[in-house]
Amino acid sequence: MRFTDKCVVILGGNAGIGLAAARQFAAEGARLALTGRNAETLHAAAEELGALAVRADMGDVGQTRAALGEIEAALGGIDVLFVNAGVGGFAMAPDVTEAFWDEIHTVNLRGAFFAIQQALPLMRDGGAIVITGSIGSVAAVPGNVAYAAAKAGLRAMARIVAKELLPRRIRVNLISPGPTDTEIFKRDATPEAIAGMKAMFAEVVPLGRMGTAEEVASAALFLASAEAAFINGVDLYVDGGCLELG
Ligand SMILES: NC(=O)c1ccc[n+]([C@@H]2O[C@H](COP(=O)([O-])OP(=O)(O)OC[C@H]3O[C@@H](n4cnc5c(N)ncnc54)[C@H](OP(=O)(O)O)[C@@H]3O)[C@@H](O)[C@H]2O)c1
Numbered sequence: 001m002r003f004t005d006k007c008v009v010i011l012g013g014n015a016g017i018g019l020a021a022a023r024q025f026a027a028e029g030a031r032l033a034l035t036g037r038n039a040e041t042l043h044a045a046a047e048e049l050g051a052l053a054v055r056a057d058m059g060d061v062g063q064t065r066a067a068l069g070e071i072e073a074a075l076g077g078i079d080v081l082f083v084n085a086g087v088g089g090f091a092m093a094p095d096v097t098e099a100f101w102d103e104i105h106t107v108n109l110r111g112a113f114f115a116i117q118q119a120l121p122l123m124r125d126g127g128a129i130v131i132t133g134s135i136g137s138v139a140a141v142p143g144n145v146a147y148a149a150a151k152a153g154l155r156a157m158a159r160i161v162a163k164e165l166l167p168r169r170i171r172v173n174l175i176s177p178g179p180t181d182t183e184i185f186k187r188d189a190t191p192e193a194i195a196g197m198k199a200m201f202a203e204v205v206p207l208g209r210m211g212t213a214e215e216v217a218s219a220a221l222f223l224a225s226a227e228a229a230f231i232n233g234v235d236l237y238v239d240g241g242c243l244e245l246g
Helices: 016-027 039-049 061-075 098-122 145-164 191-204 213-224
Strands: 007-011 031-036 052-055 078-083 123-132 171-177 235-238
Touching: 007 016, 007 061, 007 098, 016 031, 016 039, 016 078, 016 213, 031 039, 031 061, 039 052, 052 061, 061 078, 061 098, 078 098, 078 213, 098 123, 098 145, 123 145, 123 213, 145 171, 171 213, 213 235
Parallel strands: 007 031, 007 078, 031 052, 078 123, 123 171, 171 235
Antiparallel strands: none
């Protein structure tokens, strides 16, 4: 029960890694608020977990600000902020359009940064921020240029924000998942394409399989908890050994 009576906010908490984290935080006593875009899955998560669910597009800073205001009014100050919302997409460099680049960066980098900025006045000193990066920020994967650049930007941003927040003892860390079995890589893909991607990931991941949302979420909870009280500014690879052993 590492989060008893702690106010935990998960931006992007209604699916995949964020929902797995929401379940784990709730099981450990957190007072929970979630955001996302999909009203149906937000409602389902709120019902299941007794959480406050607020619909907000992280690509729209005004919506994030309003959601955080609603959360503060209902739950009070924030102890843990998990900035997890993100969108994927592949295009080789010659095919990257401005619209594609902006779609990825508006949520994954710009949206994440301004969410943190908006949340800071609501955060309690001594709290924790965890951000979902990606090993894609380091790995040279063809077709991943726009996404990788956004996630690398997150990593740079997190280190500086961590330093700026030292006087408030708010720790800022990243988790960087490797291939993880969630909807993010399945949307708009045929069953055959999904099976092909899973087989490919099983080959490239040293542990021989994709990670689960629960495994990645566990790492986020660790970094958010008092167990990680002396860990600040790190990027924790949760990737089955991809970056270090691949
Ligand atoms: N799965 C992987 O292999 C992998 C690897 C490395 C990094 N990651 C990162 O892990 C994070 C979680 O992804 P996932 O794999 O769990 O995928 P997912 O199942 O697609 O979940 C994505 C989450 O982000 C939310 N989200 C997306 N765009 C949003 C927006 N504009 N505003 C608010 N919420 C938004 C989604 O809510 P809605 O459904 O309501 O839009 C959902 O809760 C992302 O940052 C992703 O980049 C994933």
